[in-house]
Amino acid sequence: MAYSMSEDDFEAAVVRALDGIPQPLRDMMDNVALFIEDRYEPLPHEDPDTVLLGLYDGVPLTERDHQWAAGAMPDRIIVFKDSILEICDTPGDVVEEVGITVVHEIAHHFGIDDATLHELGWG
Secondary structure (H helix, E strand, O other): OOOOOOOOHHHHHHHHHHHOOOOOHHHHOOOEEEEEEEOOOOOOOOOOOOOOOOEEEOOOOOOOOOOOOOOOOOEEEEEEOOOOOOOOHHHHHHHHHHHHHHHHHHHHHHOOOOOHHHHHHOO
């Protein structure tokens, strides 16, 4: 059963998750913006039933070189509201899932891959 939550309450959950990232790590984040969208739209080459809770779209810090910054658009972290709400039953579930999703996508910004995140319990 999907949980229903207002845009403002969901945004507050995302802000709380971001605020939960230790300040030294937040200070190391570079040229990245966080967005909330309703759901992921699969690309033409993807399975049309693909569901994502979050997405990191950018160049991880570990892959940037001295030429990277010239005119680079900000990396994007996207949290997909409807996809998260569809797997949650309570406000606590939403807060927990948003927290996991935000940490997961920020980890990609730092160059941590999915396999490592799954091993660490942030998959």
